[in-house]
Amino acid sequence: MLNVWAWSDADGKPHAGVSQGPQTDEILDLTAMDPAISSVAALWTMHPDVSALTATLTRWLRDTSDRVTVPYENLVVPVPLTECWAAGVTYQESRDARREETQGAEQFYEKVYGAERPELFFKAPGPRVAGPDMEIGLRPDSQWHVPEPELTVVIDPRGQLWGYTAGNDVSCRDIEGENPLYLPQAKMFHRSAAVGPSIVLSGTIDPLHLEIQMTIERHGTSVFEGHVNTSLLRRTPEELLKYLRRAWPIDGWTALMTGTALVPPSEFTLTDGDRVAITIDGIGTLRNTARFIDPDWAAVSSV
Numbered sequence: 001m002l003n004v005w006a007w008s009d010a011d012g013k014p015h016a017g018v019s020q021g022p023q024t025d026e027i028l029d030l031t032a033m034d035p036a037i038s039s040v041a042a043l044w045t046m047h048p049d050v051s052a053l054t055a056t057l058t059r060w061l062r063d064t065s066d067r068v069t070v071p072y073e074n075l076v077v078p079v080p081l082t083e084c085w086a087a088g089v090t091y092q093e094s095r096d097a098r099r100e101e102t103q104g105a106e107q108f109y110e111k112v113y114g115a116e117r118p119e120l121f122f123k124a125p126g127p128r129v130a131g132p133d134m135e136i137g138l139r140p141d142s143q144w145h146v147p148e149p150e151l152t153v154v155i156d157p158r159g160q161l162w163g164y165t166a167g168n169d170v171s172c173r174d175i176e177g178e179n180p181l182y183l184p185q186a187k188m189f190h191r192s193a194a195v196g197p198s199i200v201l202s203g204t205i206d207p208l209h210l211e212i213q214m215t216i217e218r219h220g221t222s223v224f225e226g227h228v229n230t231s232l233l234r235r236t237p238e239e240l241l242k243y244l245r246r247a248w249p250i251d252g253w254t255a256l257m258t259g260t261a262l263v264p265p266s267e268f269t270l271t272d273g274d275r276v277a278i279t280i281d282g283i284g285t286l287r288n289t290a291r292f293i294d295p296d297w298a299a300v301s302s303v
């Protein structure tokens with residue numbers, strides 16, 4: 001398993017690193033080793049083929065014992081995303097939850113779960129996606145927010161499946177439940193997506209046998225804990241990417257969330273200050289705090 005990371009040091013200087021596993025205290029600082037590797041994107045430009053890059057990084061890790069500890073709060077979104085997309089109703093659990101919340105549109109969820117064509121939707125332009133330790137948004141006009149922990153495919157600027165990270169597809173169940181045509185409002189709002197903390201390079205992990213865990217804490221107390229395995233995913237990452245690329249040329253780093261199977265009980269809603277932690281085997285833990293969106297925040301901040 002090879003994990004790539006991006007962070008800012010105490011002076012705000014960007015760094016890229018690599019490790020064998022999700023521990024933040026065993027990272028080889030590639031920028032310190034070679035200043036030309038100023039970011040993960042720069043690393044990709046120098047080594048665009050993922051198999052050749054895997055061989056090179058494995059050799060570098062073998063040949064030097066230099067390792068650094070990166071504070072979690074210094075981590076950033078590993079690659080500069082142009083866009084974030086998501087897939088829906090790819091697990092039975094998700095289909096059942098939508099059937100329950102919707103008023104009169106049950107057959108749409110039933111049909112899309114079994115259909116050849118997956119449900120894909122635009123989630124966010126890259127600069128609105130939160131990284132590790134950043135705030136995720138809550139809509140002021142929704143009373144029913146949930147985090148959705150999702151294995152997330154990272155696609156390189158050539159459209160190739162480059163790796164996997166963890167994602168949070170924050171969603172408003174009351175808005176999507178009222179009418180499926182409201183889905184864009186239930187899914188797209190400031191910081192409704194988060195990704196990180198590392199990217200595991202494709203070919204160094206089996207994406208279809210990964211445990212996904214989620215915990216939610218409120219005032220220091222756990223209010224939700226659950227786990228699921230990606231072996232229950234009804235689609236493959238390649239299949240989802242194939243549909244996305246059919247009529248959408250990829251021209252920058254792109255994230256594609258693969259859908260959720262962890263649905264908190266119906267009476268649960270996220271609220272301001274809740275801390276969400278999503279852990280995926282091999283990738284690490286994506287931690288974010290929920291915050292109601294106000295116009296000032298959305299207007300001034302970008303990732």
Ligand code: DO4
Binds near residue numbers: 086094098258259
């Ligand atoms: O159609 C609703 C979206 C479902 C979704 O986001 C998921 O299954 O993860």
Ligand code: MG
Binds near residue numbers: 259260
């Ligand atoms: Mg989702």
